Amino acid sequence: MFQLSSEAKQQVLNELKRYESKQSAVLPALYIGQKENQGYISPDVIKALSVLMEIPESQINEVFTFYTMYNKEKVGKHHIQICRTLSCMLVGAQELTEHLCKELNVKLGEVTRDGKFTVTEAECLGSCGTAPMMQVTSLDSDKYYENLTPESAMNIVRAMK
Amino acid sequence: METKYLTEFYHLPEFKNLDGYRKNGGYIQLTKALLMQPQAIIDEVKASGLRGRGGAGFSTGMKWGFLPKNNEPRYLLCNADEGEPGTFKDRMMMEKAPHQLIEGMIISAFAIGSKKSYIYVRGEYEESITTLLTAIQEAYKAGLLGKNILGSGFDHDMDVYRGAGAYICGEETGMISSLEGLKGQPKLKPPFPAVQGFLKKPTIVNNVETLAAVKYILRDGAQGYRKYGTEKSAGTKLFSLSGNVNKPGNYEVPLAYPLKDMINILGGGIKNGKKLKAVIPGGSSAPVMTAEEVERATLDYECLAQMGTMLGSGAIIVIDDSKCMVECLANLTHFYRHESCGQCTPCREGTGWLEKIVHSILSGNGRMEDIDLLIKVADNMKGKTICALSDAAALPVLSFVTKFRDEFEYFVQHGKSKVKGTAYKTPNYIADKGHAHA
Numbered sequence: 001m002f003q004l005s006s007e008a009k010q011q012v013l014n015e016l017k018r019y020e021s022k023q024s025a026v027l028p029a030l031y032i033g034q035k036e037n038q039g040y041i042s043p044d045v046i047k048a049l050s051v052l053m054e055i056p057e058s059q060i061n062e063v064f065t066f067y068t069m070y071n072k073e074k075v076g077k078h079h080i081q082i083c084r085t086l087s088c089m090l091v092g093a094q095e096l097t098e099h100l101c102k103e104l105n106v107k108l109g110e111v112t113r114d115g116k117f118t119v120t121e122a123e124c125l126g127s128c129g130t131a132p133m134m135q136v137t138s139l140d141s142d143k144y145y146e147n148l149t150p151e152s153a154m155n156i157v158r159a160m161k
Numbered sequence: 162m163e164t165k166y167l168t169e170f171y172h173l174p175e176f177k178n179l180d181g182y183r184k185n186g187g188y189i190q191l192t193k194a195l196l197m198q199p200q201a202i203i204d205e206v207k208a209s210g211l212r213g214r215g216g217a218g219f220s221t222g223m224k225w226g227f228l229p230k231n232n233e234p235r236y237l238l239c240n241a242d243e244g245e246p247g248t249f250k251d252r253m254m255m256e257k258a259p260h261q262l263i264e265g266m267i268i269s270a271f272a273i274g275s276k277k278s279y280i281y282v283r284g285e286y287e288e289s290i291t292t293l294l295t296a297i298q299e300a301y302k303a304g305l306l307g308k309n310i311l312g313s314g315f316d317h318d319m320d321v322y323r324g325a326g327a328y329i330c331g332e333e334t335g336m337i338s339s340l341e342g343l344k345g346q347p348k349l350k351p352p353f354p355a356v357q358g359f360l361k362k363p364t365i366v367n368n369v370e371t372l373a374a375v376k377y378i379l380r381d382g383a384q385g386y387r388k389y390g391t392e393k394s395a396g397t398k399l400f401s402l403s404g405n406v407n408k409p410g411n412y413e414v415p416l417a418y419p420l421k422d423m424i425n426i427l428g429g430g431i432k433n434g435k436k437l438k439a440v441i442p443g444g445s446s447a448p449v450m451t452a453e454e455v456e457r458a459t460l461d462y463e464c465l466a467q468m469g470t471m472l473g474s475g476a477i478i479v480i481d482d483s484k485c486m487v488e489c490l491a492n493l494t495h496f497y498r499h500e501s502c503g504q505c506t507p508c509r510e511g512t513g514w515l516e517k518i519v520h521s522i523l524s525g526n527g528r529m530e531d532i533d534l535l536i537k538v539a540d541n542m543k544g545k546t547i548c549a550l551s552d553a554a555a556l557p558v559l560s561f562v563t564k565f566r567d568e569f570e571y572f573v574q575h576g577k578s579k580v581k582g583t584a585y586k587t588p589n590y591i592a593d594k595g596h597a598h599a
Contacts (some may be wrong), residue, residue, distance in 0.1 A: 018320070019322075020244070020277070020359075020360055021341060021342065021360055023341055023342035023343065024322070024340060024341055024342040025342075026342040027322075027324075027325050027339070028323065030576045031325070032470055037505035059174065062344055063342065063343060063344060063347075063373070064580075066327065066344040066345065066502075066598050067284075067325035067327050067345070068325070068326035068327065068598075069284045069285070069324075069325040069326035070325060070326075072441075077266075085246045085445070085492065085493075085496055086246055086247065086404075086441075086445055086478055086489060086492050086493060086496075087246065087247050087403035087404050087478050088483060089489075089492050090402070090403075090404045090478070090479075090480060090481075090489075091405070112417075122285075122357050123244075123328065123496055123499055123500065124244060124245075124246040124247070124248075124253050124445075124496070125285050126243050126244070126248065126249045126251075126283070126285070126286065127249060127252075128246070128247050128248070128249050128401060128404075128409070128476070129249055129401060129403050129409040129410045129411065130249075130409070130480070131403060132470070133210055133533065135285060137210075141287075142285075142287035143287070144238070144288070146258060146296075
């Protein structure tokens with residue numbers, strides 16, 4: 001069963017004290033839980049947070065399911081999110097997604113066999129002037145890669161360990 | 162040419178740090194403001210004609226004036242949940258000039274008598290968040306935040322709150338719900354946040370660019386600020402230019418700048434020798450304009466409203482003549498369905514139907530009556546919900562279908578795009594997957 005590390009527990013406790021209302025700590029706590037559980041949130045994570053924060057599981061769960069940055073399923077070590085909204089689409093986002101999926105031999109949302117990558121599409125990421133783009137979320141970093149071509153994106157992905 | 166008013170020092174990497182910011186005039190206005198009567202600051206902002214830069218364009222001074230006249234604790238909340246498709250100006254402002262925002266916020270907080278403020282940043286903007294947190298720490302160390310700021314007796318604390326991926330949190334009451342650690346669902350107004358906001362306390366929610374502008378109003382006075390723009394659309398504004406132009410990017414110009422110059426001069430014209438077909442002038446929720454309309458348009462609240470569209474967040478999305486408008490609209494209908502919070506029936510159901518109908522036309526299964534059905538559904542979504550997302554989903558549909566009806570009719574009749582001559586390529590996403598949030 002999943003357990004929060006003592007460091008993560010301390011982080012959650014700090015968040016509980018940080019805002020005027022305890023409930024405000026739910027969003028930050030979910031990020032901490034997600035990081036502890038290899039990038040996604042399972043029912044065990046909710047349970048652990050609920051016990052620690054003394055907030056009902058149902059309340060944490062409804063927040064978790066509302067927001068798209070909390071992953072509902074396991075993702076690869078590097079989560080590649082390609083912006084698909086209009087500005088990016090106009091300059092080749094769809095081709096970018098297709099190329100990455102083909103080269104990595106996965107469908108959208110799947111994890112590569114080696115567990116390293118997941119490709120998904122995201123709604124407007126605010127990088128419209130430097131489109132097309134992708135955001136790669138790894139365990140300890142979250143980075144935008146902009147002005148991509150299918151090839152340059154694939155080169156970036158290949159260089160990831 | 163650009164008018165670099167707010168963005169004057171953005172080319173200096175040092176402008177990001179406290180020292181560099183101070184070297185270029187930073188925090189001088191704060192020192193000045195703390196010696197003023199708070200009401201005098203509010204009056205100056207009101208007189209400047211500054212209007213909310215996030216999208217609604219409401220008078221900032223008037224919004225502040227809605228606060229109750231008592232000593233009840235109140236909050237200042239900076240809306241940095243930049244999510245309107247096509248918009249990327251706030252991100253640049255936070256990453257290049259975090260102290261400009263912080264100074265504007267401390268001055269604004271002093272004016273409205275707030276001891277605590279939050280900057281709600283969309284979760285994806287990791288770099289903005291890190292930059293702001295570093296800058297806030299610098300400000301605390303220098304006595305610009307915390308107790309007794311610069312010996313004035315005014316106390317103010319500031320923090321950053323990270324969103325988690327929901328367009329609806331850019332709506333001010335949705336943002337307040339989210340900051341309270343709940344689902345980001347908007348609340349019925351009235352009561353407006355200025356009366357009952359975060360934790361039921363009076364709360365002022367202002368966009369990044371709006372708050373950053375406050376310092377310049379103090380520096381140059383309301384009249385000095387009005388040197389740019391028009392009577393009703395005063396000052397400069399940052400525009401995010403994207404799509405099929407040679408030089409996409411953020412450009413600061415006085416309001417009422419000609420739209421065609423934005424595209425042809427600042428944006429370097431249409432890419433790859435193509436011709437202009439359409440422009441969305443104020444973020445994806447603004448009704449689309451034809452190339453002919455673009456010729457006559459100026460970038461101010463009044464002109465665009467008269468032309469049946471809006472200035473919105475200042476996100477200009479340029480579409481060239483090789484693009485299929487049915488496909489472009491399909492892209493947007495998917496966005497709105499994905500982002501509907503699911504609270505109100507017309508929006509939850511309506512965004513779903515709009516997406517289904519447009520994708521049915523795209524897949525070659527459209528019927529002629531579907532075109533009018535789109536208009537009917539969109540009409541039934543306007544002005545019927547708690548927040549404006551439903552309208553924002555309806556407006557692009559109504560304008561695309563009305564102004565480019567021939568492309569929709571052709572698609573229905575021939576099962577392929579009038580422009581591309583090809584049948585639709587299935588998108589990567591699943592069109593009928595439903596709402597992400599509901």
